[in-house]
Amino acid sequence: MGIKLVIVDDAPFIREVIKNIFRDTDVEVVGEATTGVEAIEVVVKTRPQVVLMDIVMPTMNGIAAATELLHRFPNLKIIACTTLDQELMIMKALEAGCCSFVLKPFKADELIKAVQTTQA
Template sequence: MGIKLVIVDDAPFIREAVRNAVRDTEIELVAEAADGEEAITVVMKKNPDVVLMDMVLPKKNGIEATAEILEKNPKIKIIAFTTLDQEGLLLKALEAGCCNFLPKPFTTEKLLKIVRSVLGE
């Protein structure tokens, strides 16, 4: 059984990069979302193992979306997805319940390693 992943990012090219990175791996991209409100809806519907969550999003930011998702389903692993110059956001993301972070820009190898590691693989 593969790893079910949801990517949440408002930039279509980032979602495409993640889609390409997980192609032909055990990671199945089950859904994408472009804002925090959509993220909550999609995650509750698809029940993924892992969510890759951008922290700067329209409508509801990644920190708020993370907290709300984990309140509803604390078993989901959420990885903060942001640039390294946003250290304050990263700390807030970890406080909200993110279990790890993936810096932008990312490599395919780093993405796969972090997704697997949050599930203990």
């Protein structure tokens, strides 16, 4: 059985790119969200093993969403996704309980490896 993944990013193009990256892998995209609030709703419905979470989003950022999700689902693996110039946000995401991070722009093989190694 594959890894169930939820993608959280406010940019539709990024979500589409990520879905395409995982199309022929053992990772099944079971949901997607555009805000932290939506992310919580989608995770409650789909119960993924891994969430790929953008950090900078409107309404509720990825750090607040990760904190709430990990409170509800302590075994959930959350990978923070952000740009290189947001080093402080990366540190806050890791402090909030994210298991790792990937930097935008990301390479397909790096993203696949990041998700697969969370379940190794």
